[in-house]
Amino acid sequence: MIQSLQGIGMTSARTRERMINRLIQQGICSHKILDVMRNTPRHIFMDEALAHRAYEDTALPIGYNQTISQPYIVAKMTELLLAASARLTCVLEIGTGCGYQTAILAQLADHVYSVERIAPLQKKAKDRLWDLKLKNVSYLHSDGGWGWPDHAPYDGILVAAAPPEIPEMLLQQMAIGGVMLIPIGKDDKQQLQRVTRTESGYDIEKLEPVVFVPFLSGRK
Structure with a gap:
């Protein structure tokens, strides 16, 4: 496992550093996020046959018609989520997937509550995070549209799948001053949106x- 975590060849520290340099060129400014991504072995979150492509700036299949997001999107959404506070206390993640985004969030927040509708994917993600000794994550096998009301309100919510509109249940679980990053739309007409809950309602910004x-x- 130690060798697997460290990586060799196309999964080595040198390859990982090229990913970090590319993220900087793409406008990621947070040294905290860059350090976390530099030290998190992305290649262990995908099948061995695709591990050599782990540090390319592309989404890759992880089974069950799901993908691991490209490094830029992981970094960008995390940076936008953290922009409102130095450290997040309570984060809700909708879509555990392979667990890579979960692992990044777990190193930047006090606790992550991660919801996934596909049980085998979540089981594999949980095992990988355990290997990385990231134990401040709770997991729920459930419909993401319901959120996880037991632990609300959340000061950060990150959604890793695109609904046609923002689920009302997720809005209700945001803390005042909390931020949600969510892609909205269908097929190739999706837009990343940042929702901020205020005392009087919700501010919505369309980003990219x-x-x-x-x-x-x-x-x-």
């Missing part, structure tokens, strides 16, 4: 075009 898997209901 993105491509995510669709936000589906139910559990598998």
Whole structure:
């Protein structure tokens, strides 16, 4: 496992550093986020056959018609989420997926509550985070549209799939001053949005075009 975590060849520290330099060129400014991504072995979150492509700036399949987001999107959404505070206390993640984004959030927040509708994916993610000794994460196998009301309100919510509109249940679980990053739209007409809850309602900013898997209901 130690060798696997460290990486060799196309998963080595040198390859990882090229990813970090590319993120800087793409406008990621947070040294805290860059350090976390530099030290998190992205290649262990995908099948061995694709591990050599782990540090490319592209989304890659992880099974069950799901993908691991490209490093830029992971960094950008995390940076936008953290922009409102030095450290997040309570974060809700919708879409555990392979667990890579979860691992990044877990190193920057006090606790992460991660919801996933596909049980086998979440089980693999949980095992990987355990290998990384990241134990400040709680997992729920559930429909992401319901959120996780037991631990609300959240000062940060990150959604890794695109619904046609913002789920009302997620809005209700935001803390006052809390921020949600969520892609909205269908197919190739999605837009990343930042929602901030205020005393009087919600401020919504449309940020940039993105491509995510669709936000589906139910559990598998």
